[in-house]
Amino acid sequence: MKYYDKVKQITEATLDAAKKVVKSKLPVRTINKEKGIIPDSENSGEIKKGDMVSQAHDIMMRTLNWAYDYAVSDNVPGVSSIAKLAEDFLKKSDTVTEACNNMIRWQLAYAGSMGFVTNLGGMITLPVSIPSNIASILYIQIRMVAAIAYMGGYDLKSEQVRTSVFLSLLGGSANRVLDSVAVQLATKLTANAISQIPEKTLTKINQAVGFRLLTKFGSTGVLNMGKTVPVVGGLIGGTLDALATNVIANAAKNMFLKDTIETERLDKFESIRIKALINMAKVDNHFSVEEREMIEEIIEDSTIPENEKQNLRDLMNKRELINIDFSIFRKNSLYGFSLLNSLVSIMLADGKIQPAESLYLKKVAKEIGVSSSVITEILNSYNTK
Numbered sequence: 001m002k003y004y005d006k007v008k009q010i011t012e013a014t015l016d017a018a019k020k021v022v023k024s025k026l027p028v029r030t031i032n033k034e035k036g037i038i039p040d041s042e043n044s045g046e047i048k049k050g051d052m053v054s055q056a057h058d059i060m061m062r063t064l065n066w067a068y069d070y071a072v073s074d075n076v077p078g079v080s081s082i083a084k085l086a087e088d089f090l091k092k093s094d095t096v097t098e099a100c101n102n103m104i105r106w107q108l109a110y111a112g113s114m115g116f117v118t119n120l121g122g123m124i125t126l127p128v129s130i131p132s133n134i135a136s137i138l139y140i141q142i143r144m145v146a147a148i149a150y151m152g153g154y155d156l157k158s159e160q161v162r163t164s165v166f167l168s169l170l171g172g173s174a175n176r177v178l179d180s181v182a183v184q185l186a187t188k189l190t191a192n193a194i195s196q197i198p199e200k201t202l203t204k205i206n207q208a209v210g211f212r213l214l215t216k217f218g219s220t221g222v223l224n225m226g227k228t229v230p231v232v233g234g235l236i237g238g239t240l241d242a243l244a245t246n247v248i249a250n251a252a253k254n255m256f257l258k259d260t261i262e263t264e265r266l267d268k269f270e271s272i273r274i275k276a277l278i279n280m281a282k283v284d285n286h287f288s289v290e291e292r293e294m295i296e297e298i299i300e301d302s303t304i305p306e307n308e309k310q311n312l313r314d315l316m317n318k319r320e321l322i323n324i325d326f327s328i329f330r331k332n333s334l335y336g337f338s339l340l341n342s343l344v345s346i347m348l349a350d351g352k353i354q355p356a357e358s359l360y361l362k363k364v365a366k367e368i369g370v371s372s373s374v375i376t377e378i379l380n381s382y383n384t385k
Contacts, residue, residue, distance in 0.1 A: 053214075060210045063135050064142075064166060071143040072156045082143065086150040095264045096151050100257060103151075104249040107144040108242050138213075141169060141245050145252040152256035154191055163202045164191040166209040168252040170216075171244075177208045191256050267304045268328065273339050274299060274312050275322045276364060280346045282321060284354040291349045292316065329368040336368040344378065353379065 074081040080088075085103070093099035145168045146156055154161045167174040167189070175189055181204045185193045197205070253261060274295065281291035299312050315322055329336040343364060347357045358379055365375045 056214055057207075057210050060214050061207065063138060064206070064210060064213070067135065067139040067142045068146070068162055068165060071139060071146050082146050082150050082156060085143075086147045089147075090151065095267075096257065097261050097264045100148055100151055100253060103147055104144065104246070107140065107147075107249070108245055137245070138169070141248050144245065144249060145169070145255075148249070148252040149191065149256045152191070152260060154256060158195075159199050159202055160195045160197065161191060163197070163205050163209075164194045164255050165252075166206055167194070168255050169248055170209060170212055171247040171251045173212065174251065177212055178205065181205055181208050188258075189255065190258055263303075267308070269332075269335050270302050270304055271308055271312070272324060272326065272328070273342055274302070275315065275324050276326075276339060277342060277346050278312070278316055279321045279324070280343050280357060280360055281316075281349075282319070283360045284356040286350075286354075287316075288350040290351075291346055294346065294349050326364060326367040333369075336370060339368065340365060340370065340375070340378070 070076055072082055074083075086099075089099040089103040089106075090096065093102060142165055145165045149156060149161055149165060154164075156162075167177065170177060178185065178189070181201070183197065183201060183205065194202075277295050277298065281287050281295060295316065296313070299309050302309065326339075329339055340361065343361050347353045347361065361379070362372055362375050365372065
């Protein structure tokens with residue numbers, strides 16, 4: 001059985017249980033791919049609109065908590081744990097950022113498939129018209145966000161982390177939910193900020209998330225969630241689910257990995273800078289003692305991981321130049337000029353600028369989008385000293 005088929009099976013079983021909980025007191029909308037939505041008047045049960053909203057919200061909260069508990073459980077048959085999912089991607093990646101992005105792309109494929117599979121269904125009867133598509137996609141999205149939280153080193157059993165995961169489901173509207181329950185954070189919205197909030201307030205936030213999701217999933221409001229489900233609708237539903245999941249993934253990265261991503265981004269700049277310095281020292285076929293000592297000191301003082309430091313030391317001992325992609329420096333002129341200044345420092349380390357070093361400096365400058373005239377001016381200023 002495929003992964004998303006198992007999720008669908010688990011979801012539908014849970015929603016059947018939810019119907020038993022409300023004991024048929026709620027009006028039911030029947031969705032048929034041929035007839036569309038059967039009006040409420042043809043179904044049994046009368047209920048006030050306010051009570052209906054309350055019952056709908058209750059089911060949404062049950063669905064949210066069920067999805068979270070199942071996602072972080074180690075005992076779902078045929079589904080790997082969050083820890084295994086995250087660790088598998090971490091082992092295959094050089095950084096947490098890379099592992100996270102690879103896992104998100106993998107999950108997005110399932111989100112699209114899940115939207116298509118669960119939007120099809122011949123006859124679906126659910127309380128307050130919450131289709132199995134919503135419950136199943138919440139499971140997929142929460143599982144993805146929880147894996148991102150795990151990669152960030154967070155405890156998935158923490159109620160603060162549960163709330164942070166729920167807030168991530170709202171994408172860019174999470175701050176509005178916090179405002180609605182009068183929660184003001186001293187810093188930007190991250191899991192670390194949420195960790196300072198007491199559990200009593202977390203419950204209010206979770207409830208507000210539930211109401212927001214009811215509106216989000218409603219086509220025209222919280223009480224009109226039904227929709228016809230022809231094949232074309234299934235395809236569109238799948239696409240929308242995947243797009244929405246991508247928005248949530250970005251929100252989760254900001255929630256749980258913002259500091260990690262920034263640190264790894266800076267480490268990447270530094271690693272590329274040092275590789276360029278090594279190339280500059282080698283390009284004239286004379287790796288001087290002064291150049292080596294300067295680069296070794298830079299490596300030692302850097303904050304990059306120890307395994308990358310050792311990799312750079314190994315590269316120093318190889319004759320060939322390193323193949324470097326400088327594209328990230330094009331997007332940041334400050335780091336670009338810092339790179340060029342560092343290269344000039346290596347050129348001057350042994351007291352003389354060699355023609356091969358000047359050519360390499362111009363080559364790097366071109367790749368990061370700096371005019372050759374600027375480099376010529378820099379070189380001329382040193383040649384006249």
